[in-house]
Amino acid sequence: MHFSAPPFVSIFDPPLSAGKGPLTGLRLAVKDNFDVTGHVTGCGNPEWAATHEVAETTAPLVARLLDLGAEAIGKTQMDELAYSLMGQNARYGTPVNPITPDRMPGGSSSGSAVAVGSGAVEIGLGTDTGGSVRLPSAFCGVHGWRPTHGLLPAEGLVPLAQSYDVPGFLTRDAETLALVAEQFAPAAAPLDGAFLYPEDLWHLAEPETAEALLPPGQDLGPPLFSDCLRTLLLPTFRICQGAEVAANFRDWIAETAPAFGPGIQQRFEGALALTVEEIAQARKDRARIEDHLVASLGERNVIVLPTVPGPAPLLSVKGEEMEDYRNRALTLLSLAGHAGLPQVSLPMRTRAGLPVGLSLVGPRGSDRALIALARQMQA
Numbered sequence: 001m002h003f004s005a006p007p008f009v010s011i012f013d014p015p016l017s018a019g020k021g022p023l024t025g026l027r028l029a030v031k032d033n034f035d036v037t038g039h040v041t042g043c044g045n046p047e048w049a050a051t052h053e054v055a056e057t058t059a060p061l062v063a064r065l066l067d068l069g070a071e072a073i074g075k076t077q078m079d080e081l082a083y084s085l086m087g088q089n090a091r092y093g094t095p096v097n098p099i100t101p102d103r104m105p106g107g108s109s110s111g112s113a114v115a116v117g118s119g120a121v122e123i124g125l126g127t128d129t130g131g132s133v134r135l136p137s138a139f140c141g142v143h144g145w146r147p148t149h150g151l152l153p154a155e156g157l158v159p160l161a162q163s164y165d166v167p168g169f170l171t172r173d174a175e176t177l178a179l180v181a182e183q184f185a186p187a188a189a190p191l192d193g194a195f196l197y198p199e200d201l202w203h204l205a206e207p208e209t210a211e212a213l214l215p216p217g218q219d220l221g222p223p224l225f226s227d228c229l230r231t232l233l234l235p236t237f238r239i240c241q242g243a244e245v246a247a248n249f250r251d252w253i254a255e256t257a258p259a260f261g262p263g264i265q266q267r268f269e270g271a272l273a274l275t276v277e278e279i280a281q282a283r284k285d286r287a288r289i290e291d292h293l294v295a296s297l298g299e300r301n302v303i304v305l306p307t308v309p310g311p312a313p314l315l316s317v318k319g320e321e322m323e324d325y326r327n328r329a330l331t332l333l334s335l336a337g338h339a340g341l342p343q344v345s346l347p348m349r350t351r352a353g354l355p356v357g358l359s360l361v362g363p364r365g366s367d368r369a370l371i372a373l374a375r376q377m378q379a
Contacts, residue, residue: 005093007111007120008074009042016072022179024069027121031112032075033082034059034125034167035156043158044078044089044108047258059156061167062125068183070123076111080264082127082160083245084108085135085326086313090261094315099141099355103312106136109170113140116170123180124170129160130237131333133168134345138357139312141347143177145169145371148364149340152184161244164237164337174346174375181371188369191362193300198224201303201335204328206310212350213306213358224296224303232285234327237334239282242271286338293339297363302373305332307345307357335361342367344374 009032016036030036033043035055042049058066066072077095079087087110088094097105098118105114109126113136116124126133128146137144145168152167159165171177200223202210214220223230250272260268297303309328317325336343341364345357360377362370 003093004096005077005089007076007095007114007118009077009092009111010039011074012072016066017069018063018066019069021067021069022183023065023123026070026123026176028065028070028072028123028125029074029076029112029115029121030062030072031109031124031126032078033127033158034062034075036062036072036075039075041158043081044092045080045258045260046091047256048081048252051252051256055156057156060153062156064183065123065125073121076109076115076124078111079108079132080260081158081249082108082129082132083264083267085131085329086322087113087136087139088261088315090264097140097312100312103314104139106139106312108132109136109168113137113142113170116140116142116172119172122171122176126168126170127157127160128166128168129164130241130330130337133170134307134333134343134357134359135329137170137345138307138347139355141349141355143171143174143347143374144307144345144357145177145181145367146336146343147185147367148342151342151365151367159244159248161241161248163244164241174371174378177344178368178371178375181368185367186365188366189300191300191302191366191369191373193298193302196224196296196301196303197221198303198305200225200230201305201332204309204332205306208350208352209306209308209310209356212356213348225292229289229292232289233334233338234331236282236285236289237330237337238270239274239278240286242267242274243279243282246271246274290339293335293341294363297341297361299363301363302370303335303361305359305361307359308332311350311354311356340364342370344370346374346378
């Protein structure tokens, strides 16, 4: 069942502001897994909201944004406990994709993406573990930035899987994204090395999407991974993430028995069933993937790839078709998470006018240079 929900869980009345600075005049939407003083951090799940008190402090990142002049107008909808990707929430409803209302908005930062895409705010604060800023930015036709892991403070954020979790931002234009990045990321050397268009990753995209994203005359390059290592990308992510998810939520689930929506329940069951041996092997595989990615990028190279395999699926899509899309999307999105790399997603359109995303992945710490490069490519 799909029903429409506004992007906001709650509106701050009056809006929150703390000072004047470089972000003055820009409205901010805050994903509902960040603490804001006086508000319950609901995480898209009614049982979580019911079993937690109002926050006594505001997450440092949110406080810093307010100090810089941003005006927070509300907290936004999200997938249950951030453990999903498509933006559908069976408990509270699904925010409406502002460009294609009959299609999914993407998640788990669904409300923040919809708030930005609809023009309600200029800055959306979200989180990204397996793609939860990048995918909804592509679906809703906005810019998305997953920062280098550890660059932004994660205190006051309800964790999903800490070794993958990062706060991230969504904006309608590259200029605003660059302005936000200047406040948090150090200056970085230009990314003037090789541009890698690996055929093994581009082949995960639908032909119409690849056609829309590839620059004219650009050929695909050699595979980024061996066949063996590429097949490990998705299962390694799911197991490493799942181990941390289980550690974070096992006791609460046992005590509360939440009535998770479809898909969410199965993911938590899978995470809780992981064995010590599976987790140990996956962490070894992750180290191999990370080493390979770091070596491939060096200090100045950039990986160029589709953010998502194709346009957002229709709200009615389910079953094997949905699972196939999710698997290809998570494979593409897993690279940055495995190695803690920054990634920027640029809004693009297919020939039919449907939103998709083109992504740039750079070395750790290259965030501002990556955003500058994205601006150049878009121009």
